[in-house]
Structures are given as C-alpha cells and as structure tokens.
Amino acid sequence: MILYFCLDKHGVVGQSLQIFLLNQLDFSTHQTFSKANLHRSQKQFQEIYQKLNKLLQKKHYKNLHDKYAICPIDSTIITLTSKLLWVLGHHQVKLFSSLNLATGSPEENLINFGNDHDYKFGSKMIANLSTDAVGVMDRGFAKLKFIQEIVQEKKYFVLRIKNNCQLEFEEPSGLIKVGLSSDAPAYRVIYFSDIETKIEFRLVTNSPGSVSATVNDDDIGEIYRLHWGVELLWKFLKMHxxxxxxxxxxxxxxxxxxxxxxxxxxILQKLSITEQWGHTLLDKFRYLQSCICQKISYVHWFEEMMLC
Structure with a gap:
C-alpha cells in the first residue's frame, strides 16, 4: 500500500480510499500506515531494493572513457513535522545516496536521523563504491581526515574543497599540499572559474594526471559538473x-x-513502455499512474500485475 501511495497522484485522499475499500472487501483494517509500520521489519524492503538494483546492473552501460563509472554522492534533508518525533529529538532525516550515472540508479543509501555533518558518513558511502567508480562530492564532505581515508581505501574521488583552504605547491611531484600541517599530504588540485558568477572551484582528486592518463583536467571539471545528477534525483523523488x-x-x-x-x-528505471508514451522517467510515471487510475483499488491493480 505504501508503494501505491508513492505512485498514486491522489495522495492522502487515495490513501483513505484504499483503507475504506480494504474494509469493504473483508480485509478488515483499523490501522494507520504509521501504526502498521511501527514494528514492521525493514529487511524485506532492503532486499527488494537490492534485487532491483542487481537487475539494473546486469545491463551493459557505457562508462567514462569505457573505464570509470561516475557516482555523485550527496545528501538531502527531509524535515520532520510531527511533534511525536520532536519529543525523541528528531527534527529532520538525512538521506545519503551514491547515484551511478551509468545505470541511473542510486546504488548505496544511508539514512540518518539528526544534524550531523555530511563528512561523518562519507567513509561509509565511499567504501561501498566499486573499484572502477569515481565518487564525486561537494564541500560538505571536504575534511582532510576524510580525504586521507578515501586514499587509504584506494577509491577514486573528485571533491570540491573550500576556497579558504590552505594550499602549497610541491615542486618535485607537481602536486599540491592541502592543509596547514607540515606533513600534509599532496594531491592533484584543479582550479576552475565560472566567469558569469565569478565563483572559483577548487577540485581535489586522486585520479591519474600523467601524460598517458585518460582523465585530463577538462575531464575532472566535467565529472564535477555531473554532480548535479544527484540533485535531479532528489527533485524527482520529492516532486513525484x-x-x-x-x-x-x-x-x-x-x-x-x-x-x-x-x-x-x-521500478520506473526498469519499466519499459511503448514508444508512443515516451521514454523518460516522467513519461513512465504518468503511464503507470494512468494504469492505476483504471482500477478501483490497488488490490485489483496488483492482481492484474501478478497475472502478466
């Protein structure tokens, strides 16, 4: 029923209607969604999510230079308005995701109730990336200790650091020390500027920068620009x-x-519809909604889905 709520365009009105219809069909229920999910196990939902993700991974997707999978990592805040949660000290929940742009699916997710900074969860997110993935992160993850942890994990990353961060050029290696410490590690740092907004971007990365390397400075800038993809994910999840x-x-x-x-x-990623309906996620979403609206309840809709 919660899945139906996510896909149903009628929202809370549709929710009340479904509970009414369940009672009429001898599926007696006097519980709200909140009560029903108070002690329900999360395991089956996580397993369904993981199985769907594996199905999407089976298809061959083109990576950057046929080698690197770009994975923006970021968090979005969901404000909690219930006073029952305020009493427990929860005013917001953060959802962290790494979006694989090759498959279009969020591969790893982490849910945190609280106000902790993003960098505290960066290690957990980066550790689950595949060896050919490049984690792309914004300034919320820019902590020197976290950068060192990424290098130790032997993961590729592109991370924007703050413009007031102390940098020092290291002559022999051509790398740049990041931080005030005398033994601060050196990394590859690329500068970019937005002429219109007059904003400077400082990007730290551990991707190879030699003459024979496949990832040049322009590629690094393009990789960071693709970070916007995870923002589009949040927009779709919240809006639709x-x-x-x-x-x-x-x-x-x-x-x-x-x-x-x-x-x-x-499900929308996996769904295939006829070409006349379109091919974008929004087209698939509207098509699915039109199918749902043809049935009197989600019970009938699921019965027909099972017979397909």
Whole structure:
C-alpha cells in the first residue's frame, strides 16, 4: 500500500480510499500506515531494493572513457513535522545516496536521523563504491581526515574543497599540499572559474594526471559538473514519489517509506513502455499512474500485475 501511495497522484485522499475499500472487501483494517509500520521489519524492503538494483546492473552501460563509472554522492534533508518525533529529538532525516550515472540508479543509501555533518558518513558511502567508480562530492564532505581515508581505501574521488583552504605547491611531484600541517599530504588540485558568477572551484582528486592518463583536467571539471545528477534525483523523488510527504510518525515507518520511494524509482528505471508514451522517467510515471487510475483499488491493480 505504501508503494501505491508513492505512485498514486491522489495522495492522502487515495490513501483513505484504499483503507475504506480494504474494509469493504473483508480485509478488515483499523490501522494507520504509521501504526502498521511501527514494528514492521525493514529487511524485506532492503532486499527488494537490492534485487532491483542487481537487475539494473546486469545491463551493459557505457562508462567514462569505457573505464570509470561516475557516482555523485550527496545528501538531502527531509524535515520532520510531527511533534511525536520532536519529543525523541528528531527534527529532520538525512538521506545519503551514491547515484551511478551509468545505470541511473542510486546504488548505496544511508539514512540518518539528526544534524550531523555530511563528512561523518562519507567513509561509509565511499567504501561501498566499486573499484572502477569515481565518487564525486561537494564541500560538505571536504575534511582532510576524510580525504586521507578515501586514499587509504584506494577509491577514486573528485571533491570540491573550500576556497579558504590552505594550499602549497610541491615542486618535485607537481602536486599540491592541502592543509596547514607540515606533513600534509599532496594531491592533484584543479582550479576552475565560472566567469558569469565569478565563483572559483577548487577540485581535489586522486585520479591519474600523467601524460598517458585518460582523465585530463577538462575531464575532472566535467565529472564535477555531473554532480548535479544527484540533485535531479532528489527533485524527482520529492516532486513525484512523495519522498518529503511522510505519512508515518515513527522512525521505523519513515525508514520504510524512504526505501519504498527508492524502490518505486528503480521500478520506473526498469519499466519499459511503448514508444508512443515516451521514454523518460516522467513519461513512465504518468503511464503507470494512468494504469492505476483504471482500477478501483490497488488490490485489483496488483492482481492484474501478478497475472502478466
């Protein structure tokens, strides 16, 4: 039913209608979504998400230079408005995701209730990236200790650092020391400027920069620009799949609803529709909504889906 809520354009009205129809069909229920998900296990939702992700990974996708998979990593904030959650000290929930731009699917997700800085969760996100992936991160992850951890994990990254960060050119290697410490590690640092906004971008990376390297400075700038892809993910999840319209008032239920929104997103990625309806995620979403609206309830819709 939560999946139906994510895909249903009628929102809360549709939710009330489905509960009414369930009672009429002898599926007696007096629970709200919040009560029903208070003690429900998250395991099955996580397993469904992982299986869908594996199905998307089976298809061959083109990587950058046929070698690197670009994976923007970022977080989005979902404000919690329930006073029941405020009493527990929760005013917001953060969803961290790494979006594989080759497959179009968020591969790794981390849900945190609190106000902790992004860099505290960076190690967990970067550790799960594949060996051919390049983690692309914004200034929220720019901590020297975190950068050192990425290098130790032997993962590729492109990270924007703050413009007031102390830098020192290292003559022999051609690399740049990042930080005030005398033994600060040196990295490859690329500068870019936006002429219109007059903003300077300082990007730190550990990708190879030799003459024979496949990733040059322009490529690094392009890789960072692709970070915007994860922002488009948040926009779609919130605007169409109700990520920020929480209908549960407990931590477990909110976590489940977030996973269901992500599952709905992967279903749209996997879904194939006739060409006349379009090919974008929004086209698939509208097509699915039109199919749902033809049925009196989600029970009938799922029955027909199972017979296909």
């Amino acid at each position: 799949l109700k990520l920020d319209k929480l209908i549960t008032k407990n931590v477990n239920g909110i976590t489940i609803q977030i996973y269901v929104s992500l599952i709905a997103y992967l």
